[in-house]
Amino acid sequence: DVQLVESGGGLVQPGGSLRLSCAASGSTFSNFWMSWVRQAPGKGLEWVANIKEDGSEKYYVDSVRGRFTISRDNAKNSLYLQMNSLRAEDTAVYYCARNVRWGQGTLVTVSS
Amino acid sequence: DIQMTQSPSTLSASVGDRVTITCRARQNINSWLAWYQQKPGKAPKLLMYEASTLESGVPSRFSGSGSGTEFTLTISSLQPDDFATYYCQQYNGYFGQGTKLEIK
Numbered sequence: 670d671v672q673l674v675e676s677g678g679g680l681v682q683p684g685g686s687l688r689l690s691c692a693a694s695g696s697t698f699s700n701f702w703m704s705w706v707r708q709a710p711g712k713g714l715e716w717v718a719n720i721k722e723d724g725s726e727k728y729y730v731d732s733v734r735g736r737f738t739i740s741r742d743n744a745k746n747s748l749y750l751q752m753n754s755l756r757a758e759d760t761a762v763y764y765c766a767r768n769v770r771w772g773q774g775t776l777v778t779v780s781s
Numbered sequence: 782d783i784q785m786t787q788s789p790s791t792l793s794a795s796v797g798d799r800v801t802i803t804c805r806a807r808q809n810i811n812s813w814l815a816w817y818q819q820k821p822g823k824a825p826k827l828l829m830y831e832a833s834t835l836e837s838g839v840p841s842r843f844s845g846s847g848s849g850t851e852f853t854l855t856i857s858s859l860q861p862d863d864f865a866t867y868y869c870q871q872y873n874g875y876f877g878q879g880t881k882l883e884i885k
Contacts, residue, residue, distance in 0.1 A: 713866075714879070768815075769872065773824070
């Protein structure tokens with residue numbers, strides 16, 4: 670089965686940037702759509718972005734479109750989320766996901 | 782965008798009750814739907830995938846049905862451990878708003 674391990678979370682000031690990474694193992698990474706989901710403290714689950722197997726299609730939730738960029742490197746079995754112009758409301762645990770299988774999450778805190 | 786509508790948002794029930802949660806997709810998603818259970822302070826737990834396939838280790842009192850745009854999660858006889866929040870999700874896409882299952 671797939672294993673997904675996120676990294677790159679941390680504390681960042683409003684307006685700052687952060688790049689999340691997700692290392693995948695245990696299955697053929699390039700065969701699957703991948704996505705990022707998040708959960709802000711005390712809030713529900715929110716899908717953030719997804720990317721097609723070959724990276725040719727990418728989709729975003731309205732609240733992050735234009736600020737976040739999802740990408741992947743199939744040769745490295747890795748998924749990324751570049752987050753720019755971060756806001757306090759982006760504070761959340763971010764999960765990398767392949768269909769219904771998720772990583773353990775990485776916490777992003779946007780605060781001055 | 783394929784957005785998901787989940788209902789009810791809150792459900793009050795008693796141990797032993799049969800409960801059903803509904804999730805509707807704006808467009809046909811075939812059977813590409815999952816259900817998750819989440820308890821306070823914990824990560825979501827996968828219950829069901831491909832709309833009706835029970836994840837390994839999940840009790841058989843949980844069942845899922847539906848395809849296309851209408852889906853349901855049913856708990857046949859509520860147990861104390863089942864009081865939690867439940868979410869549906871289209872694969873790699875939108876979640877429902879969540880259903881908080883409370884003790885009556």
